[in-house]
Amino acid sequence: KILAGVDDLQQVKALEMRVDTREISLGNFGVHLPNLRELKLNNSLLVSVRDLGTSLSRLRVLWMARCGLSDLDGISSCSSLKELYIAYNNISDLSQLTWLDHLEVLDLEGNNIEDINQVQYLQLCCKLSHLTVEGNLICLKPNAKSAEDPDYNYRAEVKKFIPHLKYLDGIPASQT
Numbered sequence: 056k057i058l059a060g061v062d063d064l065q066q067v068k069a070l071e072m073r074v075d076t077r078e079i080s081l082g083n084f085g086v087h088l089p090n091l092r093e094l095k096l097n098n099s100l101l102v103s104v105r106d107l108g109t110s111l112s113r114l115r116v117l118w119m120a121r122c123g124l125s126d127l128d129g130i131s132s133c134s135s136l137k138e139l140y141i142a143y144n145n146i147s148d149l150s151q152l153t154w155l156d157h158l159e160v161l162d163l164e165g166n167n168i169e170d171i172n173q174v175q176y177l178q179l180c181c182k183l184s185h186l187t188v189e190g191n192l193i194c195l196k197p198n199a200k201s202a203e204d205p206d207y208n209y210r211a212e213v214k215k216f217i218p219h220l221k222y223l224d225g226i227p228a229s230q231t
Contacts, residue, residue: 064088071095076106085110097121097140104151105129119144120162127151142166142187153179165190169199171209174216184221186228188213 059067064087074081077100085091085108093116101107101122109132111117116138124144130136131154139155142164149168152158158180168174169192177183192199194209210223211231220228 065090067091069093073099075100076102081106081108083108083110092116094118103129130155149173149176152176155180158183160185162187163191164188167191168193171197171212174213178217181219183217183219186213186217186220186222187224189224
């Protein structure tokens, strides 16, 4: 109530806070915020997405940039997400994102994605139109073991995996 600045938590549609879940779990705090649509947790310390609990199924926009995340296990409980901003974490596995049917915008800038085949999981996000992957190893070479190849074009590879994508790294995806 103090963070939101209201007595009636049903009025809260957006919330911004920094948390450290190493010390205190958030539990199912979303139960108390039934109309929460946007949650900003940038620069928090989150051990896991599971620390957010399972009661954020109505959340539409989630920011978790620079939170020290190494995996997305538990993101499926945020089943209504349309926008997910998880730049500058340590994420390398995108398989958990396949459960996000409504996802339209995904920011993965500056993560640890080093295998272009991880992008294939995103083709199941049929509404995904804006994707940011710059700052990941896949922009330089297809996987960690391969040598850099001057003919390698990550934009063309991503477009093969996600033909319905409209923007890649802020540029129309059709421009390879």
